Amino acid sequence: MNQYAELTWQGLWKNNPGLVQLLGLCPLLAVTSTLTNALGMSIATIIVMVCSNATVSLIRQWIPKEIRIPIFVMIIAGFVTCVQLLFNAYAYGLYQSLGIFLPLIVTNCIIIGRAEAYASKNSLLPSIYDGFIMGVGFSAVLLLLGAVRELLGQGSLFAGAEILLGDWATSLTIVLVEFDQSFLFIMLPPGAFIALGFILAIKNVLNARVESIIEPPVVVEKPQRARIHKVT
Amino acid sequence: MNNIISKNGLILAGFALVVSAIVALTHQGTKEQIARQETKQLLKILDQVIVKGSYDNELYKHCVTTNSLQFLGSKKNQRAFVALKGNDPVAIAIETIAPNGYNGNINLIVGINAQGIVTGVRTLAHQETPGLGDKIEIVKSDWITSFNNQAVDGHKDVRWQVKKDGGQFDQFTGATITPRAVVQAVKNSVIYFKRNQQRLFSETARCGDQS
Numbered sequence: 001m002n003q004y005a006e007l008t009w010q011g012l013w014k015n016n017p018g019l020v021q022l023l024g025l026c027p028l029l030a031v032t033s034t035l036t037n038a039l040g041m042s043i044a045t046i047i048v049m050v051c052s053n054a055t056v057s058l059i060r061q062w063i064p065k066e067i068r069i070p071i072f073v074m075i076i077a078g079f080v081t082c083v084q085l086l087f088n089a090y091a092y093g094l095y096q097s098l099g100i101f102l103p104l105i106v107t108n109c110i111i112i113g114r115a116e117a118y119a120s121k122n123s124l125l126p127s128i129y130d131g132f133i134m135g136v137g138f139s140a141v142l143l144l145l146g147a148v149r150e151l152l153g154q155g156s157l158f159a160g161a162e163i164l165l166g167d168w169a170t171s172l173t174i175v176l177v178e179f180d181q182s183f184l185f186i187m188l189p190p191g192a193f194i195a196l197g198f199i200l201a202i203k204n205v206l207n208a209r210v211e212s213i214i215e216p217p218v219v220v221e222k223p224q225r226a227r228i229h230k231v232t
Numbered sequence: 233m234n235n236i237i238s239k240n241g242l243i244l245a246g247f248a249l250v251v252s253a254i255v256a257l258t259h260q261g262t263k264e265q266i267a268r269q270e271t272k273q274l275l276k277i278l279d280q281v282i283v284k285g286s287y288d289n290e291l292y293k294h295c296v297t298t299n300s301l302q303f304l305g306s307k308k309n310q311r312a313f314v315a316l317k318g319n320d321p322v323a324i325a326i327e328t329i330a331p332n333g334y335n336g337n338i339n340l341i342v343g344i345n346a347q348g349i350v351t352g353v354r355t356l357a358h359q360e361t362p363g364l365g366d367k368i369e370i371v372k373s374d375w376i377t378s379f380n381n382q383a384v385d386g387h388k389d390v391r392w393q394v395k396k397d398g399g400q401f402d403q404f405t406g407a408t409i410t411p412r413a414v415v416q417a418v419k420n421s422v423i424y425f426k427r428n429q430q431r432l433f434s435e436t437a438r439c440g441d442q443s
Contacts, residue, residue, distance in 0.1 A: 033362060062243070063243075064236075064239075064240050064243060066236075066240060067240045067243065067244055070244060071243075071244065071247050074247055074248060074251050075247075075251060077251070078251035078252075078254055078255050081255045081258070082254065082255060082258040085255075085258050085259055085262045085266070086258065086262060088262065088266045088269065089262035089265035089266045089269060090262075090265065092269045092272075092273065153363065154363070160371070163371075183363075184361065184362070184363045184364065187362050187363055188361075188362070
């Protein structure tokens with residue numbers, strides 16, 4: 001596998017931030033009550049991850065090893081603040097629907113994790129790609145969880161999309177089942193934990209099968225044994 | 233050793249400076265747009281609680297401060313927007329808090345005309361249970377419009393309760409505390425307005441330039 005294929009494989013499945021590294025559970029569990037919120041969080045996280053990985057990779061020669069962590073934290077905090085300001089200015093609906101979880105992206109360990117584990121050791125382009133694909137892997141889990149919870153909780157998909165994307169998005173909302181009473185449990189945090197647990201379980205069940213397709217086991221040739229003849 | 237520490241300190245300070253500068257620049261660049269967005273948001277809400285066309289001043293600029301723990305649910309100053317037609321005050325939009333929601337404060341804005349009749353109520357912020365208490369949002373349910381055109385007849389007005397308590401407002405299935413808190417808060421803000429009508433209508437606008 002070449003470098004980018006390997007990164008893709010790592011980010012989306014093998015080392016998925018949400019399912020394997022289990023990083024960033026706070027936003028993962030908190031904002032996934034609807035698909036729309038999950039989408040907003042995904043966009044914000046991907047932007048911050050790409051920017052922070054790119055910056056860290058660009059300046060990695062000038063960062064002394066001993067103080068790299070505070071510098072990473074500073075860079076990430078700076079980007080999150082900028083993203084927050086920009087969202088506030090140009091995507092007000094998104095800003096409102098994410099609320100406190102937008103500034104809390106700072107505390108998402110995936111971002112500093114990727115800065116430390118990958119971007120600080122690799123050149124610009126692979127680092128950007130790593131940030132992007134890790135963000136996409138995280139987003140995939142967010143969106144899946146959001147879809148499952150919204151579907152089970154309210155019987156709809158993309159409810160409130162117009163707040164996030166503007167008025168045209170009203171048509172995105174799909175109501176699949178009309179409940180008299182929404183299934184509250186699944187929309188509250190405990191439901192998020194349980195739904196995530198099921199997703200993790202399914203991932204683990206599928207793991208061996210998927211890995212055998214993507215990563216064909218390397219056939220190790222058995223060394224031929226020297227034949228020992230019976231000495232008579 | 234000392235040398236390394238001071239060198240690292242300088243590097244750290246340098247980074248702090250650069251990052252702060254970037255944030256400051258972004259802030260500078262987005263400040264006006266953010267203010268515009270907030271005004272737009274405010275206007276959108278004000279339009280929902282006071283009928284557009286019933287006044288002719290720039291409503292969001294004409295605001296006075298209110299403060300009443302007993303009636304408006306907070307020790308802090310809150311805003312009220314006065315609608316004028318010509319030079320006569322015709323209505324007011326009062327920001328208020330229902331402090332006794334199921335899960336903390338519920339921020340509301342209540343539009344009241346000069347006769348003390350409610351012209352509209354909207355929820356600004358809340359943390360009520362999704363699926364149950366959040367029906368106080370206009371996007372979830374039109375319950376909040378049941379306040380329109382209602383008047384309050386003093387403190388003991390029995391109509392201003394949820395049906396369960398003998399009043400005229402519906403409660404939600406599985407959630408009585410939330411609508412009860414909202415009904416009470418709206419009633420209190422109307423009473424507050426009636427008691428302070430003179431002052432609220434005569435006071436000069438304070439927060440005009442800020443928002």
